[in-house]
Amino acid sequence: xxxxxxxxxxxxxxxxxxxxxxxxxxxxxxxxxxxxxxxxxxxxxxxxxxxxxxxxxxxxxxxxxxxxxxxxxxxxxxxxxxxxxxxxxxxxxxxxxxxxxxxxxxxxxxxxxxxx
Amino acid sequence: xxxxxxxxxxxxxxxxxxxxxxxxxxxxxxxxxxxxxxxxxxxxxxxxxxxxxxxxxxxxxxxxxxxxxxxxxxxxxxxxxxxxxxxxxxxxxxxxxxxxxxxxxxxxx
Numbered sequence: 001x002x003x004x005x006x007x008x009x010x011x012x013x014x015x016x017x018x019x020x021x022x023x024x025x026x027x028x029x030x031x032x033x034x035x036x037x038x039x040x041x042x043x044x045x046x047x048x049x050x051x052x053x054x055x056x057x058x059x060x061x062x063x064x065x066x067x068x069x070x071x072x073x074x075x076x077x078x079x080x081x082x083x084x085x086x087x088x089x090x091x092x093x094x095x096x097x098x099x100x101x102x103x104x105x106x107x108x109x110x111x112x113x114x115x116x
Numbered sequence: 117x118x119x120x121x122x123x124x125x126x127x128x129x130x131x132x133x134x135x136x137x138x139x140x141x142x143x144x145x146x147x148x149x150x151x152x153x154x155x156x157x158x159x160x161x162x163x164x165x166x167x168x169x170x171x172x173x174x175x176x177x178x179x180x181x182x183x184x185x186x187x188x189x190x191x192x193x194x195x196x197x198x199x200x201x202x203x204x205x206x207x208x209x210x211x212x213x214x215x216x217x218x219x220x221x222x223x224x225x
Contacts, residue, residue: 031211042118042217043158043203050211059118059214090157096211097146097163102171105148105205105213107157 003027006091006108013115019078021111023091032074033092033105034058034066043090049074050096081115088112117141119206121216128194128223136189136219138204147180147187148205148213151198158203161189194223 007022025032033048035058045058047066055066063085067075074093078085089111097103119140128134138147146165150158163171164180164187177190191198201220205213 033213035215040217042121043205043215044118045212045214048212056210056212058212094211094213097165097207102160102163103146103148103207104160104163104171105150105158106160109157 004091004093004106004108006089006111008111009109011111011113013081013113015082015115017081017115019081019113019115021076021078021089021091021113023074023076023093023108024072025074025093025106026072027093027095027106028071029093029095029106030071031094031096032068033094034064034074034076035090035092036060036087037090037110038087046076046089081113083115086113086115118214119204119216121202121204121219123219124217125220126222128191128198128221130194130196130223130225132194134191134194134221136191136202136204136221138187138189138206138216140185140206140208142185142206142208144180144182144185144206145209146207147178148207149176149178149187149189150203150205150215151200152203152218153200161202191221194221196223196225199223
């Protein structure tokens with residue numbers, strides 16, 4: 001089975017701290033994504049990556065950065081956490097939706113971050 | 117920019133049908149549909165590609181109007197297990213998948 005593993009299910013951080021959220025997938029997927037999920041706002045794309053060392057801004061990149069040094073790992077970084085970044089963060093991965101692939105996104109279980 | 121989903125919420129009795137709509141202001145390469153149950157990760161239902169190709173679960177049906185940049189998910193003869201929040205995700209190219217705000221579906225006995 002495809003597995004997308006997020007390093008922490010629950011985190012509590014203080015305002016101003018640097019926060020790292022790690023995501024690892026085991027299916028050799030080219031694409032990886034970071035979303036945040038808030039009630040009433042759905043899933044909002046923060047950043048995505050279509051290859052190692054490549055990254056593209058999503059719809060709400062402000063206050064976040066990402067790193068993809070290896071194909072299987074995609075990290076989300078909050079340089080200076082703020083209370084409005086309290087949220088559920090979901091990582092996902094996929095093959096490109098071309099050729100014989102569906103482009104289906106496989107999601108991790110999520111990381112619930114609370115910033116005090 | 118997020119696609120717009122409607123309705124925001126719907127309650128069905130077992131056996132009833134429902135349609136969930138998804139609309140985008142941008143030209144689309146593909147539309148994805150996912151279902152998320154409370155406390156769980158979203159799960160893939162279907163992808164509809166430009167040109168008419170569909171890939172996904174056989175029991176789920178959907179349509180994709182490329183010109184209108186709209187998609188609809190059809191849930192027929194609903195079961196209790198259909199309950200959850202449904203998300204459409206739109207891909208305008210370059211593998212970027214943007215999701216809507218979701219439609220909460222509750223099926224009651």
